[in-house]
Amino acid sequence: MKTLGQGSLASLLKILLDIVYYLLWAVLGLASLIIVLIVFGGISRLLGFGSELPLSIRQFLAMDVVLALPLAIAALAxxxxxxxxxxxIMATLIAGDPFVxxxxxxxxxxxxGIAVYQLLHYGAHGVLSLMITLLGRPVEGGARVVPEFSLNLGAWFAVLAMLVLAxxxxxGTRMREKQKLTI
Incomplete structure (x- = not known):
């Protein structure tokens, strides 16, 4: 199987990336809808109008995971x-001209984007751990969560590798343009 052009490995990867891309947008939409419902539910409770929220929604809102939902949405973005x-990038590979x-x-x-994702991951973990600890909620086994920092060296290596590849x-693009000007 060829690697560039129509019917290549790049075109197959682009199809898979298209599917993942649209699925991510669907998940982002759903998570954003949940945030809107949380905000609306909180405002309606503060103002004292509207009916009481159903028990299942109140239980969901009481979960500690909801606290990290805005950071999770940013990470998904x-x-x-x-x-x-x-x-x-795959579109340029399919076109047969990757050095642009x-x-x-x-x-x-x-x-x-990878660096931002990693920073958001650290932030979400820290916020969630901090809120669970501050609210005094027990975790499985009765232990408390102590905010801990773990560096993902693979992700940071990927950031450096991407910068080098860029x-x-x-x-390569500069050399190619220079070669086009040479007769």
Whole structure:
């Protein structure tokens, strides 16, 4: 199987990335709807109008995981951003011209997206651990959650690798343009 052009491995990967991209948008929409319902439910309870929320919704809102939902939505947005940039790179591979300036920019943006995702992951873990500890809620087995920091070296290595690849693509594009001007 060829790697570039129509009917290639790149076109198959682009189809898979398209599916993942649209699924991520659906999950983002659902999570955003949950946030809107949480905000509306909180405002209606504060103002004292409307009926009491059903028990299942009140139990869901009482869960500690809901506290990290805004950070989870931001992390999903970062993942969606990375997948979108990968889709754009695959489009240039399908076209048979991977050494274009846009791919360098896409790789740099992917590196930034991965870094943002990692920072949001750390933030969500810290907020959730802190809230569980401050609210004094027991965790499975009766232990308390102590906020702990764990560095994902693989993800940070990927950020560095993407930045290096972005520079390689930028330089390759510059050399290609220079070669086109040479007779």
């Amino acid at each position: 970062a993942v969606t951003f990375v997948v979108d940039r990968l889709r754009r 300036q846009e791919n360098s920019n896409h790789l740099r943006a992917i590196a930034i 520079e390689i693509f930028r330089e």
